Amino acid sequence: MSIKHALLALLSDQPRTANGLKQEFHKTTGDTQPLNMGQVSQTLSRLERDGLITQVGVVTGPSGHQACSYQITDSGRSAVQAWFSSPVEKALSDRDELVTKIAFAVHNPQLDVIEILDTQRNAILSQLRVLNKQAREVAQSRNPQRLVIERRIFDLEAEARWLDRVESLKGAH
Known part of the structure; x- marks a missing residue:
């Protein structure tokens, strides 16, 4: 994530202190x-250095x-x-x-790649159940919690489809 750009976006509204930026970022x-204060301070130093x-x-x-x-400069804007x-x-x-794990598993004849894929698939389904429950409890708007939950749901669904594709491929070589 670009802390640099997030802080610039916050400063485009009004001048702020480091603590004010951290608080508004979390809000x-x-x-x-x-986001910790060290990240804010280091980023502010770089932003100031870069004009x-x-x-x-x-x-x-x-x-x-x-x-x-x-405050933000014209270059910052x-x-x-x-x-x-x-x-x-x-x-x-x-x-x-996950790609690394499966790539190494494919080249190890002692491992059952399908079992590894199934273990990952089961973990995905478990995470999806939790996230879908959380999604039902969050307002249907573009609030930060909704955005994070739905992004993770879509990522997990894509990962599950990818696991299915990996399973359908032939073995190594």
């Missing part, structure tokens, strides 16, 4: 995406703690607009543990 994502944001002052909180406030208008692509080279 916007419905606490479905982890995508600038410090606009110091804010004093209720406890007397002072924090820098940041262009970068976040480019992010919104570009598709998200997964690289074919992304490592996939």
Whole structure:
């Protein structure tokens, strides 16, 4: 996930402190995406270094703690607009543990590949039952919880179809 672009998107609304960005990130994502203060601070440093944001002052909180406030620059606005208008692509080279496991199992005559596929299929069905139950309990809107649950359901359904395809293929070589 692009923390850089998420923070820029939040800063495009109004200037914020690091803590304010972290809180608004969690609010916007419905606490479905982890983000720690270290990630926020490192990302803000890089964004400032790259001229995508600038410090606009110091804010004093209720406890007397002072924090820098940041705002997006024109270059930052262009970068976040480019992010919104570009598709998200997964690289074919992304490592996939399941593909690796099956590839190694195919080359080991002591292993039953069909049993491995069935074990994975059963795990998928179990996860789908849980997610479908959760989906029935979440509002039918584009809220963060609904988006995460449905994305995972569709990913698992695709994985199950892929397992069926793997099973239909001939053995190695």
